[in-house]
Amino acid sequence: xxxxxxLALLGALVALPLALxxxxxxxxxxxxxxxxTIGAMSLNLLLGFTGQLSLGHxxxxxxxxxxxxxxxxxxxxxxxxxxxxxxxxxxxxxGFVLATLAAGACGYLIGRLSFRVRGAYFVIVTISFAEVxxxxxLNWVELTQGPLALTNIPxxxxxxxxxxxxxxxxxxxxxxxxxxIGTLCYLVIARLxxxxxxxxxxxxxxxxxxxxxxGINATRTLTVAAVVSAAMAGAAGSLYAHYLRIIxxxxxxxxxxxxxxxMVVAGGKGTLMGPVIGGLIFxxxxxxxxxxxxxxxxxxxxxxxxxxILFVMPRGIxxxxxxxxxxxxxxxxxxxxxxxxxxxx
Amino acid sequence: xxQLIQHLVNTLILGGTYALLGIGLTLIFGIMNVVNFTHGxxxxxxxxxxxLAVAALGLNFxxxxxxxxxxxxxxxxxxxxxxxxxxRGSDIDTTMLVMIGxxxxxxxxxxxxxxxxxxxxxxxxxxxxxxxxxxxxxxLRLFVLGAALGLIGLTYxxxxxxxxxxxxxxxFQDSDTAALMxxxxxxxxxxxxxxxxxxxxxxxALLGPVYVVFPQMGGLAELKAFAIVILGGLGNVTGAAxxxxxxALAEELGAxxxxxxxxxxxxxxxIIAVLLYKPTGLFAKAExxx
Numbered sequence: 001x002x003x004x005x006x007l008a009l010l011g012a013l014v015a016l017p018l019a020l021x022x023x024x025x026x027x028x029x030x031x032x033x034x035x036x037t038i039g040a041m042s043l044n045l046l047l048g049f050t051g052q053l054s055l056g057h058x059x060x061x062x063x064x065x066x067x068x069x070x071x072x073x074x075x076x077x078x079x080x081x082x083x084x085x086x087x088x089x090x091x092x093x094x095g096f097v098l099a100t101l102a103a104g105a106c107g108y109l110i111g112r113l114s115f116r117v118r119g120a121y122f123v124i125v126t127i128s129f130a131e132v133x134x135x136x137x138l139n140w141v142e143l144t145q146g147p148l149a150l151t152n153i154p155x156x157x158x159x160x161x162x163x164x165x166x167x168x169x170x171x172x173x174x175x176x177x178x179x180x181i182g183t184l185c186y187l188v189i190a191r192l193x194x195x196x197x198x199x200x201x202x203x204x205x206x207x208x209x210x211x212x213x214x215g216i217n218a219t220r221t222l223t224v225a226a227v228v229s230a231a232m233a234g235a236a237g238s239l240y241a242h243y244l245r246i247i248x249x250x251x252x253x254x255x256x257x258x259x260x261x262x263m264v265v266a267g268g269k270g271t272l273m274g275p276v277i278g279g280l281i282f283x284x285x286x287x288x289x290x291x292x293x294x295x296x297x298x299x300x301x302x303x304x305x306x307x308x309i310l311f312v313m314p315r316g317i318x319x320x321x322x323x324x325x326x327x328x329x330x331x332x333x334x335x336x337x338x339x340x341x342x343x344x345x
Numbered sequence: 346x347x348q349l350i351q352h353l354v355n356t357l358i359l360g361g362t363y364a365l366l367g368i369g370l371t372l373i374f375g376i377m378n379v380v381n382f383t384h385g386x387x388x389x390x391x392x393x394x395x396x397l398a399v400a401a402l403g404l405n406f407x408x409x410x411x412x413x414x415x416x417x418x419x420x421x422x423x424x425x426x427x428x429x430x431x432x433r434g435s436d437i438d439t440t441m442l443v444m445i446g447x448x449x450x451x452x453x454x455x456x457x458x459x460x461x462x463x464x465x466x467x468x469x470x471x472x473x474x475x476x477x478x479x480x481x482x483x484x485l486r487l488f489v490l491g492a493a494l495g496l497i498g499l500t501y502x503x504x505x506x507x508x509x510x511x512x513x514x515x516x517f518q519d520s521d522t523a524a525l526m527x528x529x530x531x532x533x534x535x536x537x538x539x540x541x542x543x544x545x546x547x548x549x550a551l552l553g554p555v556y557v558v559f560p561q562m563g564g565l566a567e568l569k570a571f572a573i574v575i576l577g578g579l580g581n582v583t584g585a586a587x588x589x590x591x592x593a594l595a596e597e598l599g600a601x602x603x604x605x606x607x608x609x610x611x612x613x614x615x616i617i618a619v620l621l622y623k624p625t626g627l628f629a630k631a632e633x634x635x
Binding site: 262 | 564
């Protein structure tokens with residue numbers, strides 16, 4: 001797909017609120033879609049470029065949300081032996097940074113643990129990890145309030161010394177914050193994938209023995225990808241917490257991971273634009289389906305759509321459409337062999 | 346001491362159904378190389394078929410059980426023929442994504458049809474539990490253990506004593522060579538998936554009357570089945586059977602002596618321990634598939 005597409009899409013997204021006017025419902029849908037799309041982009045880094053499916057990706061998202069919320073709310077918990085940990089509230093922006101770091105650290109542990117063996121282990125470890133983190137959020141009531149939820153989470157305040165500070169309370173401000181962070185994540189992933197490290201990742205995905213034979217450290221490469229991916233999911237979780245300003249253990253719902261998987265697979269895994277396009281389609285689809293369908297029925301549709309896409313367009317929408325467009329164009333030199341996988345935009 | 350004995354008795358009863366779940370999943374993985382994300386949904390389907398047969402149709406409890414198991418068998422066969430057969434030859438990730446789609450559609454389907462309210466399945470057993478010394482066990486749970494052990498025995502006999510089982514073992518070792526020897530591998534795959542699904546449905550139909558039936562019950566069951574399969578070694582039937590009892594023991598002791606809130610976290614701890622110390626599973630050296 002043309003290099004202009006990402007820029008055109010960014011321009012459209014920047015201008016979109018002007019066209020929508022002050023429609024809070026649509027703006028809210030766009031913000032949540034944007035946050036989940038960041039999660040999908042981070043999932044794509046693992047699923048699309050290394051071939052490892054993190055089916056507990058929501059764990060990193062939720063950890064980000066809880067770390068960020070607790071950092072900015074403060075807590076006072078007893079950790080046993082009569083010891084107490086008391087934390088005074090810190091600014092929400094610090095929470096955002098800590099959330100990213102904490103989720104990345106979890107990604108490191110999970111990666112080191114499960115990349116010892118290949119195969120389905122990473123999938124199973126991540127999905128179980130997500131369940132355990134949910135249990136902790138549910139049961140450690142002193143810290144997380146359990147099902148009562150953490151409430152009154154402060155909004156993110158951006159400020160520069162000498163210029164002043166803005167507290168991002170309105171939907172419009174949050175929209176641009178999410179858009180900015182999303183663009184940043186996109187650029188980081190694009191840079192990473194285009195680098196030597198990105199070639200190592202794709203080499204491992206295509207042919208692990210060959211990659212190992214040229215000196216690529218498989219466990220290290222996969223673990224680094226897991227850390228970056230988890231950190232981005234954590235950042236998305238932090239945005240979610242400070243936007244909604246209330247979180248409960250339902251933030252760990254398995255269905256959110258499935259949404260992200262559908263966004264990546266439908267959009268085109270292993271492409272930079274795939275998760276963005278897939279994210280916009282499947283993030284906004286509930287808005288379109290809401291008047292005609294109950295949420296349970298929507299999930300039946302999503303499951304069926306995932307299967308249909310694997311049947312009809314196994315590589316996803318973005319590669320599928322660009323292949324169609326390429327066929328229409330006047331004949332150019334056609335490569336004899338399928339070239340080594342090039343990153344598609 | 347009395348408490349410990351009670352926990353051990355509970356372990357046996359829970360372990361039987363866990364073993365059923367694990368054997369079904371490990372068979373499908375071992376023979377077909379498919380990570381079955383419909384396993385939990387089929388467990389739920391089994392429980393709801395039991396509920397429909399007993400509560401809605403008024404069928405006899407002991408007749409309803411084989412009906413539910415047969416239903417699971419047919420469901421599994423349909424999933425294999427419609428969704429897995431077209432993807433034969435695709436990589437493991439593609440079939441996994443297909444199974445995730447099917448699993449979420451099935452689970453949402455039960456939620457849509459039956460609603461989110463938990464249902465109870467009436468059982469014909471007396472309310473008064475069997476009291477042996479300090480230990481008390483309800484008759485229903487004893488029946489569940491007996492039925493689970495019976496089904497495990499039947500599965501073993503099927504794998505080790507029948508021609509179908511021989512063909513399954515051959516397909517497990519090398520499907521191409523098995524095909525050359527005249528084994529209809531397509532049929533074996535369908536039979537394997539249907540068998541594994543019926544075992545998941547059986548576990549659901551057996552545990553449904555013990556607890557309650559609700560659409561999300563399969564999610565946790567699926568995670569537990571994964572833990573059992575990793576513990577026993579992917580594709581190892583005996584490992585899965587023993588793994589089921591080990592997980593049940595860990596859960597009972599964890600819930601009894603540590604914290605009941607973290608009962609369901611035991612499976613994850615087991616996975617971590619296995620990956621750290623014996624990534625191939627506890628019983629990797631044992632003979633695989635029967």
